[in-house]
Amino acid sequence: METTKLREWLESGGAEGLSWLQLEGFPDTGRGVKTLRPLKSGNVVLTIPGSFLWTVDAAFDDPVLGPTISSIKPPLSVEDTLAVFLLFVKSRKEGCEGKRAHVELLPTSYTTSVFFTDEELEICSGSSLYHITKQLKQQIRDDYLQLLNNLFSKHPDLFPLEKFTQDDYMWALCTIWSRGMDFQLPGKQFRCIAPFADMLNHSPDVQLCHTYIPQSDTLQILAGKNYTIGEQVFINYGSVPNNRLLRLYGFVLPNNPSDTYDLVLTTHPLAPLYAQKVALLESASLQVNATFPLKLSDPLPLDILRYLRIQRLSSSEISTVEAKRGARNIVSARNEAEILKALIEACESLLAGFSIPLEKLEANIASSVYQKSDNKWAAAHVSVGEQKILKMTLQKAKELLALVICAQCGKADENNKRCGRCRRVVYCGTDCQKSNYKEHKVICKTYTAD
Structure with missing residues (x-):
């Protein structure tokens, strides 16, 4: 792989570590980065100065692009700003030599779920990924039309339409999703893409090892474990479930311990005793419209039970809950039986909504009906993970109900x-x-x- 231009550009501005890192194709992950020398856990592997990062500020500082996008009302989102920045550099024949060298090394296509065919996506029908991907595809179409009308069509000299198509826009978004790094700085969220550092693949088996240092305006990659010569160097994206890995990064981890199912609970304003229940939810530090992640390690969080107990209160139970400050404990046998029955019914309904049941998916994976690492295989693993969690939640709710009725x-x-x-x-x-x-x-x- 030709990285000479990118290396020369980065090293000319003070990047460190490139001399002992090399792009390589690996059987399990595809392209990644290997080390040419031993590394100890905690060693600084790579340092990229802030001037090389793809950021919103860098886009606005560009002498050609900046004045145009800064005049857009309402302002572009962070993602759209970075997407336009990427496509702008990609479309240029002159200038931005270093960043163009980086763009030339980016993948030409991605395997994130928005690129799945209907048949491939149908494998995980019923999952949160299925519904989010459907919504995301429509959102991309809507956002692209807005960019087309408000920016691209008004400045065809800067944004030639043949290089700023909807497919190009989707490519740019997937580049940001799969390669962007987010850091929480004082007073703001900071998102960037770091050239060369973005080639590092994810592994849950290494420590979190990428950091941005505001004082020196540098991004650093540390060794998340000990490495020997020739090993692939990884970073850790954090505890990311398969439904998010596939949506943002285009891959899954079989038997991912970080898998989740997001259970959404809401109370309608016309519900009986709504005002009192809202006050009780707030006193219990619970939101009226709340999302609770169900996990393999905790398939039925206590906060779900607390929320449902308050939601299903009768008028005679309100004072009891107020005394207990937010239904931390069982309010009444009647209330507890009602919420657990509702939860069981909800889990059964959600499981019935999956197009392919858990047992059949696991059999298909084991017998290679889905070819390893293809889109159907990845979608199947997402569905498997979510169904396992819902079955655990269902079992837990049944066990609790058996102690009430x-x-x-x-x-x-x-x-x-x-x-x-x-x-x-x-x-x-x-x-x-x-x-x-x-x-x-x-x-x-x-x-x-x-």
Whole structure:
């Protein structure tokens, strides 16, 4: 791979570390960066001065592009500014030599979910990725038309339309999503693309190792672990679930421990006792329109139960919850049974919405019905991860419900008593316990043995 121009440009401005790093094709990740010398964890691997970074400020500082985009009302978003900047440099025949050298090394295509065919995307129908990708495709079309009308068509000398098509715009967005780095600085969020550093691939097995230093205006890559000569050097994007990895970066990690399913809860303004419930939610540090990530390690967060307890309060229960400051504990057996039944119904409905059930997807992956690393294979892994989490949430809700309602008659009562042996079910009295014994005894013995 020809990186001479990019190396010369970066080294001329003080970049450090390029002499012991080399682009290489790897079987599992494709293009990446290998080290030509041993590295110890924490060593500075690469330093890129801020003057080489693709940033919003750099776009506005460009003597040709800057005055034009700064006059746009309303102002362009960070993503659109960077996308226009990338396409502008890519379209230039003269000037911006260093940045053009970087653009020439960027991929010509991406495997993010917005490029999936309908058939490929259908594999994960029912997942959050499926719905977000559908929305994202429409959003890209709308945003491109706005750019076309407000910027490109008004300045055809700067933005020749044959080089600023919707496909070009999608390419630029995917470049930003897959290669951008975000840093939280005092008072603002800072996003950039760092030449050469953006060639490093992700691994969850290394420490977080990329940082921006405002005082010196430099971006540094540190060794996230010890490396030997010839090894691929990785960075860590953080705990990223497969639905986000595929949407932004174009790949997935099988059995990703960071997988999540985002459960959205909201309370309608016309709901009974709305004002009181909003006040209680706020006192419990919960938002009225809230998104809760369900995780493999925590498939049913306590905050979901707290939210639902408040949402399903009866008028007689309001004062009880106020006394308990936000329903941290069970309000009543009635309330708890209602929210758990609603949660079980919601999980079952969500699981039924997946076009291909978990068991079939896992069988298809194991038997190579989907070719490893192709789009269908990646979509299948996203669906598998989300369905596993929802099944765990469903199981947890059922286990909690079994501790609230009588296993025989289904009565929800504060006086229900747990089975003395397994402690996994409750009964409203001895009559129900005796009536349910034949059905329960096998399960009870299993729990006791465990």
